[in-house]
Amino acid sequence: MKLEEMQAVWSEMGDQLEKQKKLTDKMISMMIQEKYRNKLNKIAYPEILGAIICITAAVMILLNFNMLDNWYTQVSGIISILVLLLFPILSLRSINRMSKVDIAGNNYKETLLEYAKGKKQFMKVMKLSYYLGFILMFVIMPVTSKLIKGKDIFAESISVWTYGIAIPLAISFFIIFSRWVYKSYQNNIDAAESLINELEEND
Template identity: 35%
Template sequence: MELEELQSAWTQLSNELNHQKKLTNKIILDMTKQKYQNTFTTITKYETIGAFVCFAIALFVLLNFGKLDTWYLQVCGVLTLSFLIVLPAMVLTTLKRIKNIDILNGSYKDNLKHYLKTKNRLLKLQQVGIAIGFMGLFFIVPVTSKIISNKNVFLTSLKTEQYVLFAITMVAMVFFCKWAYNGYLKVTRSAQELLQDLE
């Protein structure tokens, strides 16, 4: 084999290896992107179901808003509607934004910066949701009580078993909120590690 043929064969082999390397890198990036998006799939499903439940309850409250016959029950009704509509919509929007970060385009630095900003917003929304959820008991319970049983809890004294039930609800909410928030931390940490592996 002459030198020119050897150089030609070497160049062809080098081109094929470069092509193979690019193809392998593309496959790895595609798999990482899919894995990244799948990280948020389960949490998005739960949040979507939760949002539909909230929207259905909000519709129920809206259809029965006329039963809230005092100004303070109407204020509680508006707060309830805001909680049931605004917060789930904001969480779903932020989840969509974080899930759809295009890690194949843009620089690693820009993608990570965008991810961290969106992640912090998502976690902040969860913290706000937890805080409002606890405060929400004080404006959601009066609304549901008035709509369902036509009782104004502000004008009735609670029985001992109602105080116990309220305390049990608060404790259960603490455990559920802690569990849910830890789930968010785990998911966002896992997604961040996937992004950092691309560096």
């Protein structure tokens, strides 16, 4: 075999190996993209369910708003509706931003930058949701009491059970549940981030 022919064969083999490497890298990126979305779905699905519950509750309050027959239950009703609608909008938008990270189409640095922006926004939303949830827990009480029982909790005599046990229990449950949700979401976010970091090895 002549030198020119050998060089042509080696060049062709080199091109084939380069194409194969690019194809392998693309397949790895697509697999990481799929795993990444699966991790985010563990956050998205509960949030979608929560969004449905929040929107349903907001609609129910709005449809029965005429039952709120004094200024403080009406104010509580308006605040409840706003918070219940704000929850899903902020949450689903931030999750959607993270899920749009194009792992297969971007390089490692671009992917990491895009992800970091989405993560920062999501963590802000989580923190805001915690405070809004705490506010909602109190403002929705007179609304639900009026809509379900037809009673004004501010006009009724409130028992020692309500002040001494029920409210502290509700606050404790809210704090424990919020921390559990935060920890669960954080674990999935960390797992998604570790998948992105795998790209550095292939970049």
